Amino acid sequence: MLLLQGCAGNQVVREHATPLLPAEREATWLGQWARLSGSQHPDKSGFALLSSGQDAFSLRVLLSEQADRRLDIQTYLMGDGQTTRVLLTRLLAAAERGVEVRLLVDDIGAVGQGRTLAALDTHPNVQVRVYNPLGFARGTLTGRVLASAPQAARQHRRMHNKLWIADGALAIVGGRNLGDEYYSASEPRNFTDLDLLTLGPVVDSLSHSFHLYWNHGLAQPIARYHRADHSAWRQLQASLGDWFEANAGSPYFADLRQRYADIEQGPLVGRLHWGEGVALWDPPGKPAWHGRPAFERTMAGALYETLGQPKESLVVVSAYFVPGRLGTQLLSEMADSGVAVDVFTNALEATDVPIAHGAYQVRRQELLDSGVGLYELRAEGEPDDGIAFGVGSSASALHIKALGIDDERVFIGSPNADPRSVWWNTEVGVVATSPSLAAELQELIAIGKSPSLSYRVSAAETGGLDWHTVLQGESVRLTREPGGFWRHLGAALGRIAWLEPLL
Numbered sequence: 001m002l003l004l005q006g007c008a009g010n011q012v013v014r015e016h017a018t019p020l021l022p023a024e025r026e027a028t029w030l031g032q033w034a035r036l037s038g039s040q041h042p043d044k045s046g047f048a049l050l051s052s053g054q055d056a057f058s059l060r061v062l063l064s065e066q067a068d069r070r071l072d073i074q075t076y077l078m079g080d081g082q083t084t085r086v087l088l089t090r091l092l093a094a095a096e097r098g099v100e101v102r103l104l105v106d107d108i109g110a111v112g113q114g115r116t117l118a119a120l121d122t123h124p125n126v127q128v129r130v131y132n133p134l135g136f137a138r139g140t141l142t143g144r145v146l147a148s149a150p151q152a153a154r155q156h157r158r159m160h161n162k163l164w165i166a167d168g169a170l171a172i173v174g175g176r177n178l179g180d181e182y183y184s185a186s187e188p189r190n191f192t193d194l195d196l197l198t199l200g201p202v203v204d205s206l207s208h209s210f211h212l213y214w215n216h217g218l219a220q221p222i223a224r225y226h227r228a229d230h231s232a233w234r235q236l237q238a239s240l241g242d243w244f245e246a247n248a249g250s251p252y253f254a255d256l257r258q259r260y261a262d263i264e265q266g267p268l269v270g271r272l273h274w275g276e277g278v279a280l281w282d283p284p285g286k287p288a289w290h291g292r293p294a295f296e297r298t299m300a301g302a303l304y305e306t307l308g309q310p311k312e313s314l315v316v317v318s319a320y321f322v323p324g325r326l327g328t329q330l331l332s333e334m335a336d337s338g339v340a341v342d343v344f345t346n347a348l349e350a351t352d353v354p355i356a357h358g359a360y361q362v363r364r365q366e367l368l369d370s371g372v373g374l375y376e377l378r379a380e381g382e383p384d385d386g387i388a389f390g391v392g393s394s395a396s397a398l399h400i401k402a403l404g405i406d407d408e409r410v411f412i413g414s415p416n417a418d419p420r421s422v423w424w425n426t427e428v429g430v431v432a433t434s435p436s437l438a439a440e441l442q443e444l445i446a447i448g449k450s451p452s453l454s455y456r457v458s459a460a461e462t463g464g465l466d467w468h469t470v471l472q473g474e475s476v477r478l479t480r481e482p483g484g485f486w487r488h489l490g491a492a493l494g495r496i497a498w499l500e501p502l503l
Contacts, residue, residue: 019207020070020168028068028167034199037272045200045277047432049412051444053184054256056176056195057083063166064090070100072210074163074428076414077109079179080116081186082252087178088120089240092233095125102126104214106159107133109177110222111141116236118226123233128222129214131159132287138225156502157287159218160425162414163210171198171206173279173430174412175319175401182399185252191319191399192377192448196412196430202277209281209428216284275434278306280413282426292423299415299429300422306431307405313340315404315445319397320356321345322418322503328363332370343367343417344445346398347376347455347467348483348491356418356503357487358494364457364465374457378482381453382470401429404442408435419501451475455482 025031038046050056064071064087071094078084095101103120107130110117121128134155136147148155164172174195180186182193198206213219247253282299295301314334321343323331335341351357364374377398403411413429415421448454455467460479467478481488494503 019204019211024069025168028169030063030066030068030167031169034169034203038200038274041200041274043201044274045198045202045432046272046274047277047430047434047437048197048272049437049440049444050172050174050195050197053176053182053190053193054259056172056193057087057183057185058256058260059197060087060164060172061090063164063170063172064094067094067099067166069167070102070165071167072102072104072163072165072207072214074104074159074161074210074213075109075177076106076158076160076162077177077179078105078113078117079177079181080113081180082247082250083180083183083185084178085240085243088116089237089244091126092120092123092237092240095123098125100125100127102210102214103128104131104159104210104219105129106131108141108144108155108158111138111144114138114222114226115228117222118228119232119236121222121233122228122230126233129219130222130225131213131220132157132218133220133225135225154287157424158426159213159284159287160414160421161209161213161281161428163206163428165203165207165210168207169199169203171203172196173198173206173414173428175399175414190396192396193399194317194402194412194444196432198277198430199272200277202279202430202432205277205279206428206430209279212281213284213426218284218287273432273434273437273440275432275437277433278431279428280306280431281428284426286426287424295422298422299427303411303429303431307403307409307411310334310339310405312406313342313404314406315342315344315402315442316417317344317398317400317402317404317445317448318417319346319399319401320351320353320360320416320418320420320503322356322359322416322420322500323363323367324359324419324500327417328366331367331372335371340373341371342373342375342449344375344377344398344449344454347378348481348487350377350379350397351487352397353503354483354487354490355494355499358491358496359418359500359503360494361491362495365459368457368459368465375449376455376457376467377448378454378469382473398448402441402445404438404445407438407442409433410438410441412441418503420503423501 091101117128172195175193176182181191184190280299280302348357411431415427451470455469458466460466
């Protein structure tokens with residue numbers, strides 16, 4: 001159990017845009033906590049999985065409340081929901097204590113949030129920047145997409161990174177953006193997602209990555225695109241306060257209060273695992289490069305070099321799995337060489353991007369023929385079977401981006417296993433070498449792959465594919481891929497070969 005408690009000390013607002021120095025970090029309560037936690041593990045990094053959306057949200061709130069000097073937040077998407085409003089309230093409260101808050105949002109993920117972000121930016125201790133911005137048609141997503149057409153070669157490339165760094169001492173990296181669906185607070189549909197809490201040396205590298213993005217020319221102040229009165233943050237703070245007072249009794253917040261009423265029954269995160277950590281990220285200028293970059297210049301290339309060839313096993317967990325010709329060949333060769341290869345992705349009925357699923361459909365038979373195991377998360381599991389996997393009573397879709405390698409290493413970050421993450425978007429993630437962390441990830445994946453939550457895809461004896469699962473307690477074999485008409489239509493579009501490199 002990790003119990004992060006303490007009080008803020010003296011704060012100093014820093015005008016420079018560099019990572020905190022070690023002395024500055026260790027002067028904070030979180031920095032001292034991280035140093036003491038790692039005192040028995042010199043030169044190692046600490047890791048904890050955040051599989052519960054409620055825990056992931058609560059930890060972000062707690063880190064915001066306990067930060068003394070700086071909060072650095074990087075996200076692809078910022079929605080306007082109850083969890084986002086609470087986090088914005090906590091960020092303003094931190095700024096009022098003297099904490100420097102830096103928020104970096106991909107510009108297309110900030111569509112419709114310009115006025116809120118501009119108001120937030122007027123606080124003396126808050127800076128907001130948008131990545132790869134477009135100077136006009138910023139009000140709606142439809143208008144933004146149409147206006148981007150003349151610059152499509154660059155505007156379709158996005159900053160997909162997700163980071164939450166508190167006092168340069170603790171960092172959260174993974175798949176979660178800012179939005180209710182990432183924290184089990186949305187109805188009727190949530191994402192099953194995963195973050196990694198990190199402390200120790202790897203946080204220095206993650207902080208450096210944020211610094212590079214923050215200071216890059218593609219990161220522009222929100223004030224260049226949205227005007228706001230110098231005291232607009234006060235109106236934002238007041239409106240957020242009024243909203244929270246009116247909604248404090250919502251079912252989600254009531255459930256959170258009950259969940260953490262007894263800390264012994266509801267720890268925010270599990271035990272820490274210790275080991276080597278390597279932070280990887282794409283160069284921040286990648287969206288402005290001409291053409292497709294060389295593989296070795298991408299984060300995917302660095303990940304491939306860092307991991308090397310698995311010796312015994314590889315598990316790929318990806319919301320959108322589009323291996324393409326080369327990826328399919330690579331996984332098939334691994335399976336042929338005796339490596340146990342499993343892939344866990346969304347079923348057609350669960351995915352929110354059927355086109356991407358169609359590009360995966362055309363590769364399934366070849367993967368199965370080579371011995372690769374395929375598992376697809378259902379839209380709805382059997383009642384109460386998926387709580388440990390982050391699947392509650394509402395419908396769910398997989399949003400995890402993770403790898404498990406040889407029962408000793410894991411990768412958790414923002415990229416999907418698709419061409420978009422390799423070639424076009426920027427991404428960030430951490431490779432951790434820790435057998436105990438790898439075992440915990442494998443246990444979590446095993447729950448998700450269970451027949452009550454997922455389909456196991458196999459080649460049918462008569463040709464085609466079968467989907468094996470458990471429905472109402474009975475084992476069944478489906479001979480037609482589950483999913484409605486419009487999903488099958490979207491998947492059919494995704495099977496067009498020329499779309500695959502862009503997905």
